[in-house]
Amino acid sequence: MSLELLDIHTHHTDGGPGEAIISKQPSELVIEPGRWYSTGLHPCYLKEGNMEEFVMMNKMVGQSQVLAIGETGFDRTTDVDYRAQKVNFQLHSFLANTCQKPLIIHMVKSMDWLFDAMKEMKPRVPWIIHGFRGKPESAKQLLNAGLYLSFGEKYNVEALRVTPLDRLFLETDEATCSIHDIYNKVAEDLEMNVEKLEKQVKNNINRIFFNR
Numbered sequence: 001m002s003l004e005l006l007d008i009h010t011h012h013t014d015g016g017p018g019e020a021i022i023s024k025q026p027s028e029l030v031i032e033p034g035r036w037y038s039t040g041l042h043p044c045y046l047k048e049g050n051m052e053e054f055v056m057m058n059k060m061v062g063q064s065q066v067l068a069i070g071e072t073g074f075d076r077t078t079d080v081d082y083r084a085q086k087v088n089f090q091l092h093s094f095l096a097n098t099c100q101k102p103l104i105i106h107m108v109k110s111m112d113w114l115f116d117a118m119k120e121m122k123p124r125v126p127w128i129i130h131g132f133r134g135k136p137e138s139a140k141q142l143l144n145a146g147l148y149l150s151f152g153e154k155y156n157v158e159a160l161r162v163t164p165l166d167r168l169f170l171e172t173d174e175a176t177c178s179i180h181d182i183y184n185k186v187a188e189d190l191e192m193n194v195e196k197l198e199k200q201v202k203n204n205i206n207r208i209f210f211n212r
């Protein structure tokens, strides 16, 4: 359990220790004391030689400081072809099922691809769409399918408002603002007290990432 962990997805390593889940490619993952990580291959950066990354990922996922698999996912705006993205995603979701850790998903203009993968892979762990910026209709479809949503610096306010508080996470991703700024903004948009919001998201983090 972590009392400090507030940010479920970041690429920055300069935040407070233990405050965030730092996302790294397996070959770039160096585990430092007091920090949390997720590891995976982003769909936009797939290339030849990724098998080595998978071998490394397989070794790292058992580490207790690695809390999740990802980010991985689907992106229609990249040159990487669908087949490659699909195989990559299948391997990640298989690994997430095997090691019983949540999957952190990048999804850009590809909800249909994600739902197809979901039918095939039958997730047995939480799937979390990170950096969700979609409309409330898309949020509802994802929530109805059992997924979780993580919101960052930019999001659709109506989509945030239709997300049940027990299915919600917050993140900085690549933003330059702090996670506290994001909590303040979201609390304002939800018209709720920021301490109450923090407590709720921390409960979600403990339940989903620490099995408590």
Ligand SMILES: [Zn+2]
Pocket (backbone or CB within 6 Å): 009, 010, 011, 023, 071, 173, 174
């Ligand atoms: Zn990211």
